[in-house]
Amino acid sequence: MTNLFKYGSCIFLMGIIMDYIETWKEVIQRPSDFYRRMPTTGGYNEPITFAALSYLIYWLLTALFNRGMMRGMYGYGGITEFGFSTAIITAVVALIMSIISIFIGAAILYVIYKVLGGSGTYEGTFRFISYATAVMVVSWIPFIGWIFGLYGIYLYIVGGMVVHDVSMVKSAIAVLLPIVVIILLAVIAAMFVVSSFFSAIV
Structure with missing residues (x-):
């Protein structure tokens, strides 16, 4: 019975992995076709x-192949060896935070698309964001990962355009607006810190 359970579990996991690989290839290679076929309802599983x-x-x-960066992050806590465990x-831990960020990001984008005249739902927004994470599989690669990050933005734009039935321009605005706001806030915060520093030493 135990061996049968293990065998069944392996078959189940292999099925999930194979489905993932097929979906991943469709999202990366043919995003427009994928998002047009993607159901916008059916649950979140x-x-x-x-x-x-x-x-x-x-x-x-990222943790395994960028150990130098990770060791630096954990070094302050006394962890000098960054092993497999x-x-x-x-x-x-990062996975849990990332999933939470999808729910939050979907809510923000959903509101922006609605303001821009989008007709999609929150679930549809959540779905196209979730599948756009396909680029994460290769975004960890040092020096060139940012290129795939840019492609991820393109996946967002295409997904939002299809799900919310808006033009590519509006979809680009919806996707890039939060990024621009975050950058502006970071710049303002940096200017405030610099201004406070110079005020303190003058």
Whole structure:
């Protein structure tokens, strides 16, 4: 009975992995076709599973292959060795935070798309964001990962355009607006810190 359970579990996991790989290839290679075929309803299990696997791969590979950065992050806490177990813990914690960020990001984008005349739903927004995490699988690669990050923005724009039935220009505005706001806030905060520093020494 135990062997049968293990065999069934392996078959189940292999099925999930194979489905993930097929979906991943469709999202990366033919995003427009994928999003047009993507159901905008049907629950959150499938998109969450896909996003969870994407983020797990990203954080695990980031932790394992960028140990110098991770060791620096943990060095202050007295952790000098960044081994496989630490990488697993880091990946799991980061995975949970990443999934939470999808729910929050979907809510923000949903409101922006609605303001711009979009007709999609929150669930549809959550779904296209979740599948856009496909780029995370390769975004961890040092020096060139940012290129895939740009492609991820493109996936967001295409997904929002299809789900909310808006033009690419409006979809680009919806996707880029939060990024611009965050950058502006960061610049303002930096200017405030610099101004306070010079005021203190004058």
